[in-house]
Amino acid sequence: MTSILLALVIGAAFGAVLDRIGATNPNWIGKMLSLTNLHLMKTILLAIGTASVLMFAGQMAGLVDVGHMSVKTAYAGVFIGGLMLGVGWAASGYCPGTGVCAAATGRKDAWFFIAGGLLGAAAYMVSYPMWKAAGLLEGDKLTLGAIPGADYPALTSIPGDIAGIVMGAMFIAVAFVLPERLRGAGQAVAPAE
Amino acid sequence: MVLNWKTGGVLLGLVFFAAVLLVKPIGVSTQFVILDAIIADAANPGLITATDEGFTSTNAYLAKSGGAYAKNAVTPLNYSFVFVLAMALGAFVSARARGGVGRAERRLPAIWYANYGDTPWKRYGMAFLGGFIVLYGARLAGGCTSGHMMSGMMQTAVSGYVFAAGAFAAAVPTAILMYQKEG
Numbered sequence: 001m002t003s004i005l006l007a008l009v010i011g012a013a014f015g016a017v018l019d020r021i022g023a024t025n026p027n028w029i030g031k032m033l034s035l036t037n038l039h040l041m042k043t044i045l046l047a048i049g050t051a052s053v054l055m056f057a058g059q060m061a062g063l064v065d066v067g068h069m070s071v072k073t074a075y076a077g078v079f080i081g082g083l084m085l086g087v088g089w090a091a092s093g094y095c096p097g098t099g100v101c102a103a104a105t106g107r108k109d110a111w112f113f114i115a116g117g118l119l120g121a122a123a124y125m126v127s128y129p130m131w132k133a134a135g136l137l138e139g140d141k142l143t144l145g146a147i148p149g150a151d152y153p154a155l156t157s158i159p160g161d162i163a164g165i166v167m168g169a170m171f172i173a174v175a176f177v178l179p180e181r182l183r184g185a186g187q188a189v190a191p192a193e
Numbered sequence: 194m195v196l197n198w199k200t201g202g203v204l205l206g207l208v209f210f211a212a213v214l215l216v217k218p219i220g221v222s223t224q225f226v227i228l229d230a231i232i233a234d235a236a237n238p239g240l241i242t243a244t245d246e247g248f249t250s251t252n253a254y255l256a257k258s259g260g261a262y263a264k265n266a267v268t269p270l271n272y273s274f275v276f277v278l279a280m281a282l283g284a285f286v287s288a289r290a291r292g293g294v295g296r297a298e299r300r301l302p303a304i305w306y307a308n309y310g311d312t313p314w315k316r317y318g319m320a321f322l323g324g325f326i327v328l329y330g331a332r333l334a335g336g337c338t339s340g341h342m343m344s345g346m347m348q349t350a351v352s353g354y355v356f357a358a359g360a361f362a363a364a365v366p367t368a369i370l371m372y373q374k375e376g
Contacts, residue, residue, distance in 0.1 A: 006216050008279045021198075031372075035369070047202045048346050078334045083362065084334075085360050107294060
């Protein structure tokens with residue numbers, strides 16, 4: 001029961017924040033991906049950095065349970081699937097989470113996105129044995145460095161928690177130096193602050 | 194109007210941190226499979242069957258990892274599925290509280306109108322096709338923008354960087370070609 005309560009609270013907070021940052025709006029996604037307005041990109045980079053620094057610092061302080069981490073396997077299909085998702089994300093302006101949120105806010109096209117998504121997921125369910133037989137789903141749950149208390153294989157010999165804080169700081173730094181736009185009409189705005 | 198990126202970024206970061214502090218990293222795209230499995234199992238009751246240890250399926254994807262997906266489809270009142278429903282509710286309430294999405298926008302987003310005119314059915318067709326490719330790709334990759342890009346990179350997961358590289362390598366040229374006018 002506690003887990004359902006947490007799902008309700010964290011899920012609702014996630015949906016509300018996605019709505020408020022513009023991630024559920026295909027106009028903002030289109031402008032971000034065509035590099036004409038990077039405001040949402042800055043938001044996302046800052047979020048990844050903030051979460052990363054808090055989580056790894058919390059782990060070092062013993063306040064965050066390392067066992068709550070869940071690292072996914074890196075395999076060739078991750079890149080191929082990423083390419084596919086990228087095309088569909090740009091074309092539709094939605095990804096799975098923001099599409100569901102956008103539909104909830106009354107956007108009609110988002111309901112078509114969900115319908116297409118359910119069919120796409122079903123198509124993958126049917127074709128999964130093919131990808132598996134091709135060996136494209138094999139890999140390891142790699143992290144950048146070895147994370148104390150976790151048994152994920154590491155890519156480098158850097159301590160994993162330090163690597164996490166450094167990477168988090170880099171995401172935050174990039175969020176700050178990234179200009180408001182990289183291309184398109186109007187003047188390229190100098191880095192904010 | 195959207196939140197300033199500093200406020201919005203910190204808030205979104207806090208949600209991702211709270212998720213991993215209290216439960217586990219955020220992910221969404223798996224639940225499309227779970228809903229598919231619920232529908233398919235209702236239409237064809239032999240799809241998911243109980244075993245001594247839990248559940249399995251005649252579909253290899255639902256049966257993998259000890260029938261984890263099959264089990265979640267039979268017991269949808271689990272954390273991950275409720276999370277996605279709550280997410281939709283949160284977005285609904287938030288949009289309502291800021292006055293709602295305008296009627297024209299709900300029918301057709303401005304960026305589509307600017308590039309392709311008043312062609313809502315073309316837009317719906319494109320959204321459907323986009324949804325198909327997005328979810329097929331996300332399942333092949335084992336996660337989406339939430340699970341790989343955000344949750345993955347915040348954990349320094351190599352899979353997250355690989356996914357993000359692929360997603361942006363394809364998304365940026367696609368968006369530049371398709372949406373030359375900003376809307």
